[in-house]
Amino acid sequence: MCGIIGYTGAGEACPILLRGLRYLEYRGYDSSGIAVFNGTNIEIIKKEGRISCLERALAEAEPKGTCGIGHTRWATHGKPSDCNAHPFVSYNSKFAVVHNGIIENYLEIKDCLLAGGAHFRSQTDSEVIAHLLESLFGGDIRKAILETLSRLKGSYALGILCADEPGKIYCVRKDNPLVIGLGDNGNYICSDIVSLQLFTDRAIVLDNCSVACVTAENVEIFGFNGEKKEFQIVGIERHGDADKLFESYMLKEIFEIPESMRSAASWYKYARPLERIDKEYLKNLRRIYFIGCGTALHSGLIGAWLVRRLMPGIDVHAVVASEFRYDNYEVDAGTLTVCVSQSGETADTLTCLRMVRAKGGKVLSVCNVKTSSIAHESDYLLNTSAGPEVAVASTKAYNCQNLLLALFAMDLAVARGAISEDRRKIYWEDIVQLPRKAEECLRLDKAILDFCIDNFRRKCVFYLGRGQDYYTAMECSLKLKEISYIHSEAYAAGELKHGTLALIEENVLVVAIATQEELIEKTVSSLEEVKARGAVIVTLTPFTGEKGLRAVSDALIPLPRTDEIFYSVLSVIPAQLMAYFIARAKGCDADKPRNLAKSVTVE
Numbered sequence: 306m307c308g309i310i311g312y313t314g315a316g317e318a319c320p321i322l323l324r325g326l327r328y329l330e331y332r333g334y335d336s337s338g339i340a341v342f343n344g345t346n347i348e349i350i351k352k353e354g355r356i357s358c359l360e361r362a363l364a365e366a367e368p369k370g371t372c373g374i375g376h377t378r379w380a381t382h383g384k385p386s387d388c389n390a391h392p393f394v395s396y397n398s399k400f401a402v403v404h405n406g407i408i409e410n411y412l413e414i415k416d417c418l419l420a421g422g423a424h425f426r427s428q429t430d431s432e433v434i435a436h437l438l439e440s441l442f443g444g445d446i447r448k449a450i451l452e453t454l455s456r457l458k459g460s461y462a463l464g465i466l467c468a469d470e471p472g473k474i475y476c477v478r479k480d481n482p483l484v485i486g487l488g489d490n491g492n493y494i495c496s497d498i499v500s501l502q503l504f505t506d507r508a509i510v511l512d513n514c515s516v517a518c519v520t521a522e523n524v525e526i527f528g529f530n531g532e533k534k535e536f537q538i539v540g541i542e543r544h545g546d547a548d549k550l551f552e553s554y555m556l557k558e559i560f561e562i563p564e565s566m567r568s569a570a571s572w573y574k575y576a577r578p579l580e581r582i583d584k585e586y587l588k589n590l591r592r593i594y595f596i597g598c599g600t601a602l603h604s605g606l607i608g609a610w611l612v613r614r615l616m617p618g619i620d621v622h623a624v625v626a627s628e629f630r631y632d633n634y635e636v637d638a639g640t641l642t643v644c645v646s647q648s649g650e651t652a653d654t655l656t657c658l659r660m661v662r663a664k665g666g667k668v669l670s671v672c673n674v675k676t677s678s679i680a681h682e683s684d685y686l687l688n689t690s691a692g693p694e695v696a697v698a699s700t701k702a703y704n705c706q707n708l709l710l711a712l713f714a715m716d717l718a719v720a721r722g723a724i725s726e727d728r729r730k731i732y733w734e735d736i737v738q739l740p741r742k743a744e745e746c747l748r749l750d751k752a753i754l755d756f757c758i759d760n761f762r763r764k765c766v767f768y769l770g771r772g773q774d775y776y777t778a779m780e781c782s783l784k785l786k787e788i789s790y791i792h793s794e795a796y797a798a799g800e801l802k803h804g805t806l807a808l809i810e811e812n813v814l815v816v817a818i819a820t821q822e823e824l825i826e827k828t829v830s831s832l833e834e835v836k837a838r839g840a841v842i843v844t845l846t847p848f849t850g851e852k853g854l855r856a857v858s859d860a861l862i863p864l865p866r867t868d869e870i871f872y873s874v875l876s877v878i879p880a881q882l883m884a885y886f887i888a889r890a891k892g893c894d895a896d897k898p899r900n901l902a903k904s905v906t907v908e
């Protein structure tokens with residue numbers, strides 16, 4: 306949801322900004338731009354389209370200077386275009402601003418600025434910040450920034466250059482992420498800590514509601530009240546291939562699933578996260594909410610299913626974050642809220658977390674970025690440990706979230722006396738086998754893949770399942786539609802006949818997921834109903850010998866056997882692969898699907 310980068314130091318800013326933007330492109334890719342102080346004034350170059358468009362423009366006329374800011378945009382207000390791209394410059398060219406977030410009262414501010422003679426060049430909410438700064442500037446930049454912030458409503462991470470203070474970058478964080486990198490050859494600002502590893506191994510995670518003044522040698526941080534704040538320097542974890550650009554991150558990340566699962570299981574084994582939670586509280590828990598958006602919500606649905614499956618007596622709900630925040634869900638001392646988020650920065654999920662904590666409830670987060678806002682503000686953390694996920698479509702993080710939720714449900718069940726220690730030991734025997742079984746799932750038969758690619762070229766695909774397979778179906782369906790733009794729906798297999806069956810006609814593709822042994826016959830009956838209307842059926846199942854399934858399916862994709870509580874970790878893998886190859890066959894960019902961004906930091 307927009308990426309911000311900034312550099313001030315001894316080196317040329319432009320190549321550094323560009324390198325950072327390439328890595329931040331997953332946060333938005335509608336347009337991008339940079340602003341560099343060239344010794345006399347602030348020079349701005351911005352372009353609609355991918356970073357490669359900006360790169361071409363810079364190759365013709367690269368601004369020279371050692372201090373600059375850059376931005377890659379995911380459009381909220383105003384369509385993708387050169388003039389709606391960031392940075393924005395103020396009317397007398399004193400300030401340049403990049404923004405990630407939403408300014409809710411921008412129309413009101415815009416009216417005042419227009420009345421004062423400001424001229425607007427874009428349709429964005431962000432441009433008001435640059436003009437407001439200039440209009441409130443009376444010689445003291447900090448004063449102008451604090452006065453500007455007091456007038457803004459909404460969420461924002463900002464990078465600000467002022468022509469009067471060459472070599473300085475001001476940055477602001479309110480409800481959107483921002484980190485400062487400390488290098489030997491200069492300092493940086495950036496939307497995420499993972500991208501900073503391109504330049505340095507030390508960072509400051511800016512506190513919410515903070516302003517920083519960053520120079521080549523120094524960082525100073527103060528609150529919105531102007532008071533100086535202390536800060537901590539943290540190390541940045543390095544990931545081997547940080548600077549390497551891959552042809553497809555999604556494919557790379559799917560193939561990293563087995564290794565990520567090993568890391569997640571090993572993190573859980575050594576961190577023993579449930580031992581950090583008060584035993585009495587766990588025993589007396591009456592209610593659990595699983596909250597998330599998109600793929601993370603699907604993982605939450607699996608989490609809720611696991612808790613229902615393993616222990617009675619707890620009221621469990623999985624709720625869409627953007628709904629939870631506007632509803633009256635009860636939170637009390639017997640409630641645990643589990644926030645699932647790969648990025649740890651999703652605005653809706655973060656707001657739910659804050660609401661729950663304000664009501665006195667406890668939050669356990671399942672996060673893949675341990676320096677993120679959600680991880681930081683939670684009472685307890687399950688560290689997904691999947692390694693950085695760059696492709697917009699979440700894959701390996703989902704498998705690891707589900708694995709951690711199964712471990713969490715298992716340990717909770719032991720803590721509450723719902724399952725025995727011996728049972729837990731047997732589960733662990735399954736867990737150590739899972740990465741190898743994930744590797745098996747990655748070996749998708751070429752003939753089946755070709756069959757699927759051919760059949761997926763239809764206008765609509767249905768995914769069906771019962772029990773946990775229904776939630777897996779939801780995730781498979783989301784994967785397909787977000788990267789291939791093929792319309793798809795997921796249905797509880799038994800629900801289809803209550804209306805949606807009307808959409809099944811000759812050659813419609815139906816993908817069935819059937820991992821619940823006791824429900825196989827019921828699933829077969831549902832599949833017979835779609836078969837009778839002409840559907841082509843592909844079934845993912847570990848029970849490939851089942852006569853009914855064999856007879857009704859046009860193709861079977863075998864899954865390895867495991868305990869039922871771990872199937873969701875495996876059964877999604879062939880569907881993740883299929884979605885990728887179908888998108889590729891259609892010529893879609895799987896890593897950067899249209900209209901989307903990786904980290905949704907606006908409501």
Ligand code: M6R
Binds near residue numbers: 600654
């Ligand atoms: O970072 P989060 O897990 O909180 O993100 C939630 C969703 O935005 C995310 O899962 C989204 O649905 C993905 N594009 C799905 O592939």
